[in-house]
Amino acid sequence: MYHYFFDPSLRHKRFHQDVARVETRITDLGIKGRFTRLTPLHDLRETVEESLTQGARTLIAVGNDHLLSRIASVLRNHPHCTLGMIPAGVGPFLISHTLGIPESIAACDTLAARRLEAFDAGVMNNNELFISTIEMHNILCSIECDAKYHLTPLSASHTTIQNLISFQYPDYCDSPADGLFSIYIHPQAPSSWWRTRNAVEPTHCTAKKITVTPLNGESTATVDGFKIIRLPFTTEILQHHFTFIVGRTRLY
Missing domain, CATH: 3.40.50.10330 (Probable inorganic polyphosphate/atp-NAD kinase; domain 1)
Structure with missing residues (x-):
């Protein structure tokens, strides 16, 4: 029904x-x-x-x-x-x-x-789910990936934990059914007139479980473009948790 x-x-x-x-x-x-x-x-x-x-x-x-x-x-x-x-x-x-x-x-x-497709979900702190992305703008943080290694940007960056697509960087689109998050760390581009926001290539890696801890005091992240959460948080992939009705012109 x-x-x-x-x-x-x-x-x-x-x-x-x-x-x-x-x-x-x-x-x-x-x-x-x-x-x-x-x-x-x-x-x-x-x-x-x-x-x-x-x-x-x-x-x-x-x-x-x-x-x-x-x-x-x-x-x-x-x-x-x-x-x-x-x-x-x-x-x-x-x-x-x-x-x-x-x-x-x-x-x-x-x-x-x-037209049905299996779709991964991201789960935050083992509670609420999200579809697309968690984005952190201009903050310093430590990112633990699969309890194996840490990523720590040297300066404040725009960091995206992505299951589907970023609201700030929509050119970066990922498969929502591969059982992995993509992590993109976009450095702050030099403020020269000929540089664009996307001129500097981001650092990219993948992980199934991620813990983010702030390094410069109280910080927040934006979930799916609108919901604000506080750091620290842990998120992990629930593979094929959803089924979505999609169109023929999907972008991933």
Whole structure:
């Protein structure tokens, strides 16, 4: 059974027509299911747990990347749950674009085609999951990889722990099903007018389990482009934890 979760922002009247078209197309394609129009008062974890208890096996985020990530984050105890997305409203839509999912009504046809792929999840501190990336901007930190070695940048850098794609460096895209994180350490480029942000190649390595410890006092990281967490933290890969509905034009 499909369960569609509509982002609270889609209650705004400027999105009513688009939402109505999406609902009609869902019905026409025979992929109708339960609809939940989320509000700021909803406890998303409770709502998703209740949906799964009632038999839902495919959870669809109708909204932006943040909603998809929030739904995925509460699925620690539900391996192999199928996730999909209808990008609608206000972005970002970087994750959906990387998965090859078109925006709005066209995404319904992608859902109906039901092209499924196994997808790794990242788990933070053995609790919440994430889909794409953890990013740390302009901080000094020690990065322990698989309890075997440490990486310690010599100066403040932009460090990305990546399962899929970086919101700050979207040219770097990784397979989300290889059982590994990619770690990219982007040094601060010289401030010369002819240098661009991507002019200096990052240091790159891979690992399954990573612990990050700050070296210059209290520091934070950004998860999937919007959620702020404090360092230190430990994250590890849960291989093939999700199943995603993807499009033919996926980028990885």
